[in-house]
Amino acid sequence: MQAKLSVVALSVAAVFTLSACGQKEEPKPAAAPAPAAKPEVVVKLGHVAPMTGPQAHLGKDNENGAVLAVEELNAKGLEIGGATVKFQLINEDDGADPKQGAIVAQKLVDAKVNGVIGHLNSGTTIPASKLYADAGIPQISGSATNPKYTQQGFATAFRVMANDVQQGKSLGDFAVKQGIKTVAIVDDRTAYGQGLADEFRKAAEGSGIKVVATEYTNDKATDFKAILTKIKSTKAELVFFGGMDAQGGPMAKQMKELGIKAKFLGGDGICTPEFMKLGGEATEGQFCSLPGMPLEKLAKGPEFKEKFTKKFGAEIQLYAPYVYDAVMVMADSMKRADSVDPAKFLPAIGKTKYDGVTATIEFDAQGDLKGGAISIYQYKGGKLEYVETLGGSPVETAKAEVKEAVAEVKDAAKAVAGAATAVGKEAVGEVKEAAKDAVKAGAEAVKSAADATKASVEKK
Amino acid sequence: MDIFLQQIINGLVQGSIYALVALGYTMVYGIMGLINFAHGEVVMIGTLVTITVAGTLIKAGMPVALAGLAGIMAAVLVCMALGWALERVAYRPLRNAPRLTPLITAIGMSIVLQNVAMIVWGRNYLTFPSLLPKVNFEWAGAHFTAIQLIIVLVSAATMGGLLLLVYRTKLGMAMRATAQNPAVASLMGVNINRVIAAAFVIGSALGAVAGVMVGTYYEIAHYQMGFMLGLKAFTAAVLGGIGNLAGAMLGGILLGIIEALGAGYIGDLTGGFLGSHYQDIFAFVVLIVVLMFKPSGLFGEKTGDRA
Numbered sequence: 001m002q003a004k005l006s007v008v009a010l011s012v013a014a015v016f017t018l019s020a021c022g023q024k025e026e027p028k029p030a031a032a033p034a035p036a037a038k039p040e041v042v043v044k045l046g047h048v049a050p051m052t053g054p055q056a057h058l059g060k061d062n063e064n065g066a067v068l069a070v071e072e073l074n075a076k077g078l079e080i081g082g083a084t085v086k087f088q089l090i091n092e093d094d095g096a097d098p099k100q101g102a103i104v105a106q107k108l109v110d111a112k113v114n115g116v117i118g119h120l121n122s123g124t125t126i127p128a129s130k131l132y133a134d135a136g137i138p139q140i141s142g143s144a145t146n147p148k149y150t151q152q153g154f155a156t157a158f159r160v161m162a163n164d165v166q167q168g169k170s171l172g173d174f175a176v177k178q179g180i181k182t183v184a185i186v187d188d189r190t191a192y193g194q195g196l197a198d199e200f201r202k203a204a205e206g207s208g209i210k211v212v213a214t215e216y217t218n219d220k221a222t223d224f225k226a227i228l229t230k231i232k233s234t235k236a237e238l239v240f241f242g243g244m245d246a247q248g249g250p251m252a253k254q255m256k257e258l259g260i261k262a263k264f265l266g267g268d269g270i271c272t273p274e275f276m277k278l279g280g281e282a283t284e285g286q287f288c289s290l291p292g293m294p295l296e297k298l299a300k301g302p303e304f305k306e307k308f309t310k311k312f313g314a315e316i317q318l319y320a321p322y323v324y325d326a327v328m329v330m331a332d333s334m335k336r337a338d339s340v341d342p343a344k345f346l347p348a349i350g351k352t353k354y355d356g357v358t359a360t361i362e363f364d365a366q367g368d369l370k371g372g373a374i375s376i377y378q379y380k381g382g383k384l385e386y387v388e389t390l391g392g393s394p395v396e397t398a399k400a401e402v403k404e405a406v407a408e409v410k411d412a413a414k415a416v417a418g419a420a421t422a423v424g425k426e427a428v429g430e431v432k433e434a435a436k437d438a439v440k441a442g443a444e445a446v447k448s449a450a451d452a453t454k455a456s457v458e459k460k
Numbered sequence: 461m462d463i464f465l466q467q468i469i470n471g472l473v474q475g476s477i478y479a480l481v482a483l484g485y486t487m488v489y490g491i492m493g494l495i496n497f498a499h500g501e502v503v504m505i506g507t508l509v510t511i512t513v514a515g516t517l518i519k520a521g522m523p524v525a526l527a528g529l530a531g532i533m534a535a536v537l538v539c540m541a542l543g544w545a546l547e548r549v550a551y552r553p554l555r556n557a558p559r560l561t562p563l564i565t566a567i568g569m570s571i572v573l574q575n576v577a578m579i580v581w582g583r584n585y586l587t588f589p590s591l592l593p594k595v596n597f598e599w600a601g602a603h604f605t606a607i608q609l610i611i612v613l614v615s616a617a618t619m620g621g622l623l624l625l626v627y628r629t630k631l632g633m634a635m636r637a638t639a640q641n642p643a644v645a646s647l648m649g650v651n652i653n654r655v656i657a658a659a660f661v662i663g664s665a666l667g668a669v670a671g672v673m674v675g676t677y678y679e680i681a682h683y684q685m686g687f688m689l690g691l692k693a694f695t696a697a698v699l700g701g702i703g704n705l706a707g708a709m710l711g712g713i714l715l716g717i718i719e720a721l722g723a724g725y726i727g728d729l730t731g732g733f734l735g736s737h738y739q740d741i742f743a744f745v746v747l748i749v750v751l752m753f754k755p756s757g758l759f760g761e762k763t764g765d766r767a
Binding site for chain 1: 680
């Protein structure tokens, strides 16, 4: 009985402090004289992505990323403003539909969430961002890449992924590099697809590529034969698709069935395992781009991948690492501001310098990721293979490459030193020859290191 | 010119699929004046069942042709059972209710089936196993595959079989009698419940066949695939004259061809003012014009107080 009573007292105290936090962001030290129980604050984070509809698989992937981050944060037991913070994820489904996106956004605003992670699609993120901005709720999207999202001038809008201006430009540059002269552009009329296609068009036309056809579809279609037949008659060398994997896969397949030999290129929306599954053989040799660097190339990438597959028993589809980072950035900002009050920690988000899974995250004045890199991938033998990274913060990439070059030079120096020592130990008669060899080897090593450095600098 | 031919082929195949689905709508409507909006979902279930059964059997080492056949059989059986259950659970209790009630129930059943499928098969896109070898033909510059040929043939054969059933068998006669006047038909010794159940079961079996066709053609499936397909097939049925079997067939093929030509030429015809995403305009303009001059559809008959 005694024990039971104290439990009741504790929970009453907890509820009391909780409700106190609702009004004041600084929780008072627990009023009840229970030294063992630290006050606990519940921080509500809204997460929005399509959980139904054709993009539900990507939505689930995003949600998994957020769940993983929240669980890790809770396990760590973050302390903010003297209280232990417990993060609570409120998942909402927007069905990739702008109208529903605004409805669930209002729902989150009414629930007085401390921050919002999402939405997944640009088309839902843009209208929702106004509601969050009006309510002063910080929003970090891990996947909305349409430039408009951050161009509206809302102080609350951030994204942890390069936007489509950068991506469209990189894809255009890539097409030029591939020697493409004529291109047909297809988009799915969503904010994302249309935005990406427009940016690609600008970049392509700017570099002298001729756009010979512009066709449209929608984000629920499965039959593209009619528009592809028309594209076939233009003999375009490349078909660029601004849209998602659920359309891109079948589109690539139907291109093959119609005997179209053109290459297929798209953005992050088709850079998924799903695209390959749906497109089958037709995806072989095709290219796509993803903001950021490949997970394997990132310091924390493989570790994240392992955690993710172990927890959910599923492959990472696309944006999960970005959503994970978005949650972490939000938590990090709260920690730095030492407050969970949106008004207090919002300025801290702008000053973020967080070493995340996907990149070192810093925001520019608009809320865009600073120096977002774009990587190009190719589908080869049923796998996504990394080809190259374009754009991005030259400093970051150069730093990595210089580091590599320095390591090589160091190795070479070591070899020279080793050779020199060996020389010293040798009998006088053999000195000359051995020294010659050693110096030659050393020189060669230094030369190759220098070459590597030069190559990396030239790349810049 | 080869584009024109290719577009006609694209449209013909797409239209045959619409027609096969539209037959299911039109059969049920012809007999009891109900638009079974859950029919698109029956098609979807047919596709997904085939994926599960054929996929499992292929993995177990069965020859592809045999596994495919087993998958189709399973899909047909499951869909027939589903059609029967739909009628028994959702529509029979409402047979004498106002017309709007079963319509709303049908939409409700469509949502229920979608969500059940989402729970069972998940949210991800599923790949349909390739049951047929990929053979490509080229004729006068137009490309087509064996699958496309089979789709057109199967839907033509199915419609032929259905016409035989309705006009040459006792069950068919009972169906026509029920369509004309259920009360009188039952006085003449027709078991109305059985006839209506048979219409649902046969319509659903056709839906399953359509589902397998859609699956083999696009090789993808998803729990929401039935919705848009159902809507288009319904449009096709109305275009041809809902309640009329040949009308559904013609309406389906017409709709498919109009869509393909619309998507292919709308940009050129309007000087780029309207893009290919306006392809549906063509289909619906044709629908509106037909309904304006012949409200019962192309082949629709005047059915007295019905429709």
